[in-house]
Structures are given as structure tokens and as C-alpha cells.
Amino acid sequence: xxxxxxxxxxxxxxxxxxxxxxxxxxxxxxxxxxxxxxxxxxxxxxxxxxxxxxxxxxxxxxxxxxxxxxxxxxxxxxxxxxxxxxxxxxxxxxxxxxxxxxxxxxxxxxxxxxxxxxxxxxxxxxxxxxxxxxxxxxxxxxxxxxxxxxxxxxxxxxxxxxxxxxxxxxxxxxxxxxxxxxxxxxxxxxxxxxxxxxxxxxxxxxxxxxxxxxxxxxxxxxxxxxxxxxxxxxxxxxxxxxxxxxxxxxxxxxxxxxxxxxxxxxxxxxxxxxxxxxxxxxxxxxxxxxx
Numbered sequence: 001x002x003x004x005x006x007x008x009x010x011x012x013x014x015x016x017x018x019x020x021x022x023x024x025x026x027x028x029x030x031x032x033x034x035x036x037x038x039x040x041x042x043x044x045x046x047x048x049x050x051x052x053x054x055x056x057x058x059x060x061x062x063x064x065x066x067x068x069x070x071x072x073x074x075x076x077x078x079x080x081x082x083x084x085x086x087x088x089x090x091x092x093x094x095x096x097x098x099x100x101x102x103x104x105x106x107x108x109x110x111x112x113x114x115x116x117x118x119x120x121x122x123x124x125x126x127x128x129x130x131x132x133x134x135x136x137x138x139x140x141x142x143x144x145x146x147x148x149x150x151x152x153x154x155x156x157x158x159x160x161x162x163x164x165x166x167x168x169x170x171x172x173x174x175x176x177x178x179x180x181x182x183x184x185x186x187x188x189x190x191x192x193x194x195x196x197x198x199x200x201x202x203x204x205x206x207x208x209x210x211x212x213x214x215x216x217x218x219x220x221x222x223x224x225x226x227x228x229x230x231x232x233x234x235x236x237x238x239x240x241x242x243x244x245x246x247x248x249x250x251x252x253x254x255x256x257x258x259x260x261x262x263x264x265x266x267x268x269x270x271x272x273x274x275x276x277x278x279x280x281x282x283x284x285x286x287x288x289x290x291x
Contacts, residue, residue, distance in 0.1 A: 053141035
């Protein structure tokens with residue numbers, strides 16, 4: 001018997017804003033049991049998904065969100081799926097955690113039937129659109145979708161509206177030693193630093209040197225190539241090289257071509273998009289999903 005291909009949520013390519021816009025138009029039946037509609041669910045009946053891409057939560061930001069929720073409530077419902085006699089979070093774990101801190105007994109939620117793969121896809125999309133994932137968390141999510149569910153790099157790129165090279169570069173970060181990955185998670189190293197370290201003879205040792213001496217991405221690239229351990233001197237082309245490195249980092253972060261023009265103390269930053277989906281993704285990232 002031929003296995004029927006698994007259907008994916010129709011709105012994944014358009015982001016979670018479309019998903020929420022579709023389901024909130026539905027009216028829950030009496031008793032609040034309608035699937036796909038907004039309903040109030042006890043916070044104690046909800047649990048996080050163990051495969052959630054996001055592993056780190058900023059405590060200060062979480063406390064700030066909890067204070068806002070305590071005053072105004074939860075504005076945007078979370079997304080959950082049935083999980084035994086409870087519900088499992090698909091998107092919105094940060095809001096759920098903040099609601100618990102605000103001592104809310106119930107939280108607005110949208111109940112949807114999602115498979116394991118779809119759950120990870122939606123969680124990944126939401127976090128990327130809100131710029132909530134660091135490079136390692138994003139890479140680990142891509143790696144799991146590829147290893148456990150057979151997603152190709154092309155499929156992953158389409159899923160999150162980014163370039164294939166962006167996905168490929170992130171997946172390469174998983175080859176770095178755990179100590180280097182942790183420096184990326186903590187913010188001591190940027191994705192640009194991490195990419196440069198991949199080609200180093202001893203990435204872990206060089207990473208410590210980069211952090212200690214606060215070296216730029218360009219300096220890290222040169223050190224990784226020559227292995228000298230000496231920070232190169234700046235040349236007249238230094239600022240242009242730094243701007244080129246910044247353009248590459250922003251392009252990889254946003255998944256679109258970025259141009260920086262700088263002269264004196266001012267300049268212009270240009271984001272280039274080729275589809276309306278990419279424009280929507282840029283807007284979501286720049287506003288934190290507020291539009």
C-alpha cells in the first residue's frame with residue numbers, strides 16, 4: 001500500500017501570522033472543545049515540547065513580559081496540540097512561562113492537530129521570525145529536521161524563507177567543538193566568528209583567543225587561515241573589509257541580500273527582497289512579530 005504524503009500546514013510558508021489569522025476566525029463550540037479555535041486552557045494543563053528549538057530564555061526579558069501580562073493579559077494566544085490528557089506547546093512557550101510568573105490560571109490558546117515534524121517546523125518558524133534563536137539553536141533545529149524527518153537543505157530553506165547557503169552554513173556550525181558552540185550560545189562569539197573557526201586547526205583554542213582579545217570576524221578569518229595566533233594589523237582597507245563582513249552576517253541572519261553604504265558618520269542600509277513572502281519575513285523579524 002502506498003503511503004499517502006503527509007500534509008503540512010498550508011500557512012507555514014507565510015509564517016505564523018497567517019496561521020493565527022486563519023484559526024482565530026473560527027468560533028469555539030460550547031464547552032470550548034473546538035479544535036483550531038481560541039479557547040482558555042489552564043496553564044497547569046500545558047507542558048512544553050521537549051524538542052523546542054529555543055533552549056535559552058532571557059530572565060530579565062521574561063520578567064518584563066510577565067509584568068506586562070499581569071497588567072494586560074496575554075494578547076496573542078499560544079498554539080498547542082493535544083498530548084494525552086494534557087496539551088503540548090507548539091508555539092508560544094515564552095508567553096506560557098511569563099503567564100505562569102504572572103500567576104495566571106488560564107491562558108488563551110489555539111488547539112491544532114500537528115505531527116511531531118510539523119510541531120518542530122512551526123516552533124522553528126515562530127522563533128526565527130521573532131529572532132529568538134541563536135545560531136546554534138537554529139542549526140540544531142535544522143539538524144533534527146534533516147536527521148529525524150528527512151528534510152533536505154532546499155526544503156529547510158523554503159520552510160523558513162532563507163537561502164540554502166544560510167542553512168548549509170548553520171549546519172556546519174554543528175561540527176564545531178561543544179565549547180565553541182557554547183560561546184556562540186552565550187553571545188561571546190557571533191555566527192561570523194563561528195564560521196571562521198570551522199577551518200581552524202584548533203577551533204577551541206582559537207575561540208578562547210578570539211574572546212580574550214576581542215578580535216573581529218575578519219581577524220578571526222585570517223588567524224584561522226594562517227594559524228599564527230597573531231592579530232593582524234589594520235590596513236587602509238580595514239573599514240571596507242569590516243563592512244563587507246557585516247553585509248555577509250546580516251545577509252545570513254535575514255536570509256536576503258543586504259547592502260551597507262557608509263561615508264563619514266552616516267550611511268544607508270538596504271535590504272533586498274525578491275518575493276512578498278521575503279518582505280513579510282523581514283517585517284516580522286524587524287518588528288518582533290508585532291505587525
